[in-house]
Amino acid sequence: MPSADLADVVAQLRRAMRRAARAGDPAATLSVAQLEMLSCLAENPGARPGQLARLLRLAPSSVATLTQALRRADLVTRTGGEADRRTACLRLTPAGEVAVVRWKVLNENLLRTAFAALPEGSRGTIQAALAALSELAGAVDALADEQQAGPHPPGQGSLAPIGRSVTSAAAVAGPGAASPPPAMSA
Numbered sequence: 001m002p003s004a005d006l007a008d009v010v011a012q013l014r015r016a017m018r019r020a021a022r023a024g025d026p027a028a029t030l031s032v033a034q035l036e037m038l039s040c041l042a043e044n045p046g047a048r049p050g051q052l053a054r055l056l057r058l059a060p061s062s063v064a065t066l067t068q069a070l071r072r073a074d075l076v077t078r079t080g081g082e083a084d085r086r087t088a089c090l091r092l093t094p095a096g097e098v099a100v101v102r103w104k105v106l107n108e109n110l111l112r113t114a115f116a117a118l119p120e121g122s123r124g125t126i127q128a129a130l131a132a133l134s135e136l137a138g139a140v141d142a143l144a145d146e147q148q149a150g151p152h153p154p155g156q157g158s159l160a161p162i163g164r165s166v167t168s169a170a171a172v173a174g175p176g177a178a179s180p181p182p183a184m185s186a
Helices: 004-024 032-043 049-056 060-072 094-117 120-149
Strands: 076-079 089-092
Touching: 004 094, 032 049, 032 060, 032 089, 032 094, 049 060, 060 076, 089 094, 094 120
Parallel strands: none
Antiparallel strands: 076 089
């Protein structure tokens, strides 16, 4: 069963990655939200704003705001739908593609360097946990899809109410518990 310890380590890794990425590329001006949207658009070229909102779990107005900023920065183009904004298709510009690749390479390099600095035993544990952690990421993402589909009876795939613990920390963080892995490929 997952624990607060696992959630804390994941949050700590996310913060450390953002901090190291900013230190590694101080000239970067894009927010994490903008980079996430560019990455999502790279994976879904020609997506409509509503599709991006669903994929990123953002309000349509947030996607509209991000899109405007990314268009002003010449990272995204918008085609079609000038009369009806709901029919617009978004695509990365060449500069947008460069921004996505630059962000991914920076993060891969940060993780590769940090991973190499770990003791061999920790590296092996992390490498062995990659498949399970990928499954965990998929399961967490599926929860978002379930929640979006509507309410569920308690214990039937729904998220526990915030503030109510469903497991104890000791149930998860047993001996040899693994840390989150580095993303070793794009």
